[in-house]
Amino acid sequence: MKKIINDPAAVVAEALRGMAAAHQDLLTVRTDPALVTRADAPVAGRVALVSGGGSGHEPLHGGFVGPGMLHAACPGPVFTSPTPDQVQAAIEAVHGGAGVLLVVKNYTGDVLNFETAAELAAAEGIEVRTVLVDDDVAVKDSLYTAGRRGVGGTLLVEKIAGAAAERGADLDTCEELARRVVANTRSLGMALTACTVPHVGEPSFTLAEDEMEIGIGIHGEPGRQRLPLEPADGIVRRLVDAVTEDLPFAEGDRVLLLTNSMGGTPLLELYLAHGVAEGLLAERGVTVERRLVGPYVTSLEMQGMSLTLLRLDDELIDLWDAPVRTAALRWGC
Amino acid sequence: MKKIINDPAAVVAEALRGMAAAHQDLLTVRTDPALVTRADAPVAGRVALVSGGGSGHEPLHGGFVGPGMLHAACPGPVFTSPTPDQVQAAIEAVHGGAGVLLVVKNYTGDVLNFETAAELAAAEGIEVRTVLVDDDVAVKDSLYTAGRRGVGGTLLVEKIAGAAAERGADLDTCEELARRVVANTRSLGMALTACTVPHVGEPSFTLAEDEMEIGIGIHGEPGRQRLPLEPADGIVRRLVDAVTEDLPFAEGDRVLLLTNSMGGTPLLELYLAHGVAEGLLAERGVTVERRLVGPYVTSLEMQGMSLTLLRLDDELIDLWDAPVRTAALRWGC
Amino acid sequence: MGCSVEDVTAAVREAAKVVCAHRDELVELDREIGDGDHGENLQRGFTAVLAKLDGGGFDGPASVLKVTATTLISTVGGAAGPLYGTAFLRASTAVGDVSEVDGRVVVSALRAALEGVVARGKAAPGDKTMVDALTPAVDAAQSTVDAGGAVPEVLRAAADAADAGAEATIALVARKGRASYLGERSAGHLDPGARSTAVLLRALADAAGSATSESGRH
Amino acid sequence: MGCSVEDVTAAVREAAKVVCAHRDELVELDREIGDGDHGENLQRGFTAVLAKLDGGGFDGPASVLKVTATTLISTVGGAAGPLYGTAFLRASTAVGDVSEVDGRVVVSALRAALEGVVARGKAAPGDKTMVDALTPAVDAAQSTVDAGGAVPEVLRAAADAADAGAEATIALVARKGRASYLGERSAGHLDPGARSTAVLLRALADAAGSATSESGRH
Ligand SMILES: Nc1ncnc2c1ncn2[C@@H]1O[C@H](COP(=O)(O)OP(=O)(O)O)[C@@H](O)[C@H]1O
Ligand SMILES: Nc1ncnc2c1ncn2[C@@H]1O[C@H](COP(=O)(O)OP(=O)(O)O)[C@@H](O)[C@H]1O
Ligand SMILES: [Mg+2]
Ligand SMILES: [Mg+2]
Ligand SMILES: [Mg+2]
Ligand SMILES: [Mg+2]
Structure with a gap:
């Protein structure tokens, strides 16, 4: 195996340290549980977008944390979804009083772990909605299977719902937009x-x-x-x-x-x-x-x-074009 | 060989076509000779920055063409420096009356081809200066060798001299800044x-x-x-x-x-x-x-x-932080 | 007659160690039809469980299982984390406040675990998941207890059935979990989660066997 | 006695074809100690030269060489483009307005080519470049003409010397061009540019041999 790493078990933690150093103007990185949040989180009165998943897909998701996109990302181990603790910690760290939208790629592990976190957060009185991304046509969608996977489309959902949240759209609107992007x-x-x-x-x-x-x-x-x-x-x-x-x-x-x-x-x-x-x-x-x-x-x-x-429709175009300031996607600011 | 290509001899031309489509808001791509210029070139009264080299180093250089950085890039075949015709065409396409600064990675081929182009442009009355980038410490610098190679530092030269040009600095200043970056x-x-x-x-x-x-x-x-x-x-x-x-x-x-x-x-x-x-x-x-x-x-x-x-010094930091709007580097606008 | 809180702790510790010892095998199975992390995920989780059990201070078998559950949930991730976590959580609830776990309690714990996995993961038998190991295990455990078997026999029967159930996943085409993305190509491979379930149950059975034989001695 | 504009055109065409035929060999040599493009670069350039020569309408040997030069400069790129371009450009100037190229003219053209390459590339003999093929070629051509040799003999001597000079680059450590980055590791490999120079001169010699034997016949 040819990789620029030290201990395979420490890869994600060490990468997060480097990411924190690289983007200290944009991001706050926490460990135990691992968490990447906007430097200015929580943003009061705004819907907070939280996503995450296994590591190894960079810049997804940490590279999309910042004004106009995600409020927090939960990086799991390589290709392993994060735990409910991580997601719950993320929700608590960034919710600004207007509810939290979870953007979850449709994999059994991600779905189950985010589901548990959503229950825990709801129990604490935080309004949480979940949108599953399942854009991969390689996988046949059926009631009897795990359904389609979430892949490249995830970042489009994050960008467009994130732009709406940044502008002050409410949780219903953000959720509807995210679902509309997924559907299209x-x-x-x-x-x-x-x-x-x-x-x-x-x-x-x-x-x-x-x-x-x-x-x-x-x-x-x-x-x-x-x-x-x-x-x-x-x-x-x-x-x-x-x-x-x-x-x-x-x-x-x-x-x-x-x-x-x-x-x-x-x-x-x-x-x-x-x-x-x-x-x-x-x-x-x-x-x-x-x-x-x-x-x-x-x-x-x-x-x-x-x-x-x-x-696309005009509204989606407008939200796509809206300013975004993250490590991996940046325009308009 | 596992590559997403068609005819190996057409790779650069076909990639430029895709690049033109991808960044039509930022770039104008010309063929015969191959050339990537700012969409708004020439910018009157501004020093024009031109660079280029063999392809295969993307986003260098075409990905750094745009406001605050390069005015034109000349993409040669993969790992082969461009010809004088290309460079000359680039100079003519983007010079805005305030002179042209060529940023050249120190390889024999690049140096010789840009040198010829500079002579041709000078013969047409365009004031052209050349800065060689040679930041690679792997190669021992000596009078008797080809000298150090230009590698990663190239983009720093392009960013900083490009920011100065954007602000209206004259050719002497842009050249001095580029040399200062190379020296450091x-x-x-x-x-x-x-x-x-x-x-x-x-x-x-x-x-x-x-x-x-x-x-x-x-x-x-x-x-x-x-x-x-x-x-x-x-x-x-x-x-x-x-x-x-x-x-x-x-x-x-x-x-x-x-x-x-x-x-x-x-x-x-x-x-x-x-x-x-x-x-x-x-x-x-x-x-x-x-x-x-x-x-x-x-x-x-x-x-x-x-x-x-x-x-760094304060001036270099200020120029690094200045707005840049290119395919690969973008902030402040 | 049954298993004390110490016995249950020892059994879970033993199971944790054995699962960790199977890390590479489980990684390899998951690499073939999944994403190669199953062994790594369980090792991470059960290593954390061992550390938690070191703390001690459990007031009954149920609390051992509950700590195991919450630790797995907060450290494993992936599909296996919530599924095994739910399994141990439901088992803990099923055990309730008994201080000694007998054969009947084991069966109800196993059944609750299975129901929890199905409730969360929605897999049916034949979908090529851990359900294919756990379902026959519950049935075998039930028959054994109905025939008068004690904890060691019950768990041994469950482990035997889980082994067979896991082996039988080889022929199956996956309909749940990551292996389902492979479609027909998932056939011909042992499901990693079914295998880890079988490994877990075997370790519990072995621990129960030596625990009761020991307690039988004094 | 000498070579007409047609002979020179035919010789350059022949040389262009032969260089293209050596594309893979030159790519491989450059892959070993450079960046693998030398054969591809020359093939691109000399294919363009062939197309240009098809146009015809040259008023003398010098203009054939000049078109070759400008075409190479505008199509080859890399180090070889400007170097070979300058070589042909200087050769063209050296040939001047003669309508027949004799042995003396060949020598002065070769010498001018070498001086052009050195002026641009600043390489000395022993630096492991095309200069190591061209330098002995010029010397051998000079001796041959001094001994009364005509164009075919002069070019044959030049080609023989270039071959030997190219072979001798194998032992050298490069001090110019991309191979210099390898330091000591560049030894043990034939320099691609020296090899292409030898190939070019051999093709010119062969063409001159058949051209003058033909013109000798009528
Ligand atoms: N919906 C489900 N129901 C029951 N078990 C499942 C389900 N999905 C996956 N599994 C089990 O989980 C195992 C994979 O676990 P693991 O590799 O740790 O998680 P992931 O698939 O997220 O990488 C599979 O082998 C399968 O036995
Ligand atoms: N400074 C120089 N002087 C003379 N010849 C040189 C010089 N630098 C390189 N060369 C010749 O050019 C050849 C390489 O040409 P090529 O591969 O086409 O260009 P590049 O090195 O730019 O890829 C070398 O093998 C060498 O013979
Ligand atoms: Mg996984
Ligand atoms: Mg090259
Ligand atoms: Mg897995
Ligand atoms: Mg080369």
Whole structure:
């Protein structure tokens, strides 16, 4: 295992120390339980947004803590959801009297741990709502399964609901907006290589030199389909086809396109893929109104990419464009 | 070779197309010759900053084009400096009547091609100055060699001279500032893995599972020293020692610390390394006043990192903090 | 006849140690069809449980189980944290204020644990989860107690059934948990949570066996 | 006796094709001690040169060399672009307005090329660069012409010497170019630029040999 780490069990704690140093103007990092909050939290009279999940997806979620986005993030161990204690501590640290919105990626572990925390916080009289993000079309949604996973779309939910909260929207409004983003977001990812979880010490799966994996998750879990490696045009077409067919995204739709690196893909390739995706969407008559290209929801050093589409309306565009000041997303201030 | 590309010979052109789509609010991308300019270029009455170099180091340089930083970037083929035509076209596209400052990484190819372009532009009556960036302490500087390489420090030069140009500083001032940053900047990089240049098709070099390379360049060239892999503490100490001893950075110095990923290193590891570096600098009595952590000057998918230290004074801090609005660096606007 | 608070503490301690000893196996199983953290998660949690039990001062078997539950909930994370946490919590409630745990109490504790896991995780038998180890374990424990078995026999029967149930998950296609994302490709692998349940029950059974044989001696 | 504008065009075309045919070898050499682009850079440049020469309409040997120079400068990039570009540019100037290139002209063109490379790149012999192929080539060409040799013999001698000079770079530690960053580790590898210089000169020699033997026939 080739990593710039010390003790595998201490990776998250040590990374948080570095993150605290790197962004001391923006963030407050607490340990035991581990917690990243806005430097100015709690913000009185504002709905507080709390998210979190396993580590290894950086900049998600800590990199999205700050004015206009999250109030707190709860980093679990690598690829392991945080505990209820962490989430509860986060809720208590940032709630400003107007309620708390939990943005939770739909994984059994995350759902259960946040659920417990929400109960504990409610018992203390804090109004808590939960929105599950489940944008991954690789996974078939069904009553009998764990449902679709939350992947790249998570940051769109955090940005848009966070912008509303910053402007003073109430809990109902923030929750409705978050649900609207979830309902209008679809993603699909692929990988050229697997990643290695520090405490595991070997790659999550193996792919031959001429293979790729479509429908990859963000936890190093293999995808649904192993295929021969294709040129970028073919890869991106697979992703665009699957994502647009799912909602579906139709001619005339206005969208936000997130071209996301799984972590180890060079920006050069990511831009190339983004260009291909824009071309394919134009062919379909889908208008890309906003875009974001970069490593935002990652899976450690995994090489690969995901595409996320969000169907926009004027209100969502306005909230997307609103100022945001976080470690990983920053504009307008 | 596992890459999200089509024809290896078309990678840069296709990536530029995607970049143009991704940042149409910020950038204008031209082809033949390839060129990335500020959307609002030329800016009348302002010194224009032009840089460039081989592609594969993204976001350097195109990601740093925009208000407060570069006016134009000339992307060469992967790891190959641009031609004089490109640089000359860039100079002509962005000069606003107050002269042009070329920021050139010190590699023979870059130096020679920019030199020719400067001569051509001068012949057309445009006042052009060149500042060479040579911050890499891995390479011994000597009259008889090609001298030190330009690596991570390049973006600091671009940011600080760019801020001065934006404020209306004249060519002499911008040049002096750029030279001051170069004189006070030192870097060192290391790699866990090599990278693969698309038109080569196989890794630039090979490292065993238990090996690392210290003093790596940003062009996939091997470094000076191959060593057994160490924990992060040891790796970072090597980098901090070599960088601080070179200038030297002494007790009481105020510095900017750039903890840079070579491309494939997860942010989690990078934050961890950053925390270690801050601790070691504190031990030495060096005060970190500003910091930047992320993949800024990369070498395709190479896993590894570099540390860059810039000795600050009040003027440099003020210019570093000045607003910047580019694809990869953005604050204050 | 039954297990005292000391016996229960010793049994949980033993189970905690054995689970930690299986860390790598559980990591490997989870790497194959999940995200590779199950062994690490349980090791972290049960190491914390051992530290908590060192504190002592438990007024009955239920409080040992409750401390185990809350410690697991606050340290394990992932799916297994809330599920095992709920299991121990419900078991604790089922045990109530008895000071000695007999076979009937064990069965009701196991049943409560299973119901808790199902209430939280909504998995049915056959979904390829820990439920596939726990369900037959409860049934076997019930039959054993109905046939007059004491705690060691009851737990041994539960462990045997859990082992078989876990083994049987190999053939299954997962419908819950992370392995479900693999669809058909999840078949052919042992479910890590079913395996850890079997490991836990075996350790409890072994501890109960030696505890009662010891107490039988004095 | 000498080479006409057609002969020079044919020779440069031949050289361009041969360099392109050596792309992979040059990439591999550069991968070992540089950044792996030398073959790709020259292929891009000489492909452009071939296209330019297709245009025709050259009024003398010098203008063929000049177009080659400017095309290389504007398409190759890297260190090799300006260096080879300057070499051809200086050669073009040295050739001047003669309409037939004889042995003496070849030598002065080669010498001018070398001086141009040194002026731009500041490399000395022994620095492990193309200068180590070009320097002995110029010397050998001079001796051959002094001994009464014509263009084919002059270029053949230059190519032979360049080959030997290139081979001799293997033992050297680089002091210029990217390979210099490797320090001692650069020894044991053939310098890609020295190799491409040798390849170029060999192709020019071969072309000159067949051109003059053909023109000797009519
Ligand atoms: N809905 C569920 N009901 C019951 N057990 C479940 C459920 N989801 C997952 N599990 C169990 O949890 C195990 C995985 O635990 P663990 O790896 O610690 O958590 P995570 O899946 O969050 O990484 C699975 O092997 C399975 O036995
Ligand atoms: N200063 C120099 N003088 C002469 N030749 C040089 C010099 N620097 C580099 N070269 C030659 O250029 C070759 C490398 O060319 P190329 O790979 O195309 O450029 P780059 O080094 O920019 O990638 C080297 O092998 C060497 O022969
Ligand atoms: Mg997990
Ligand atoms: Mg090069
Ligand atoms: Mg798991
Ligand atoms: Mg090269």
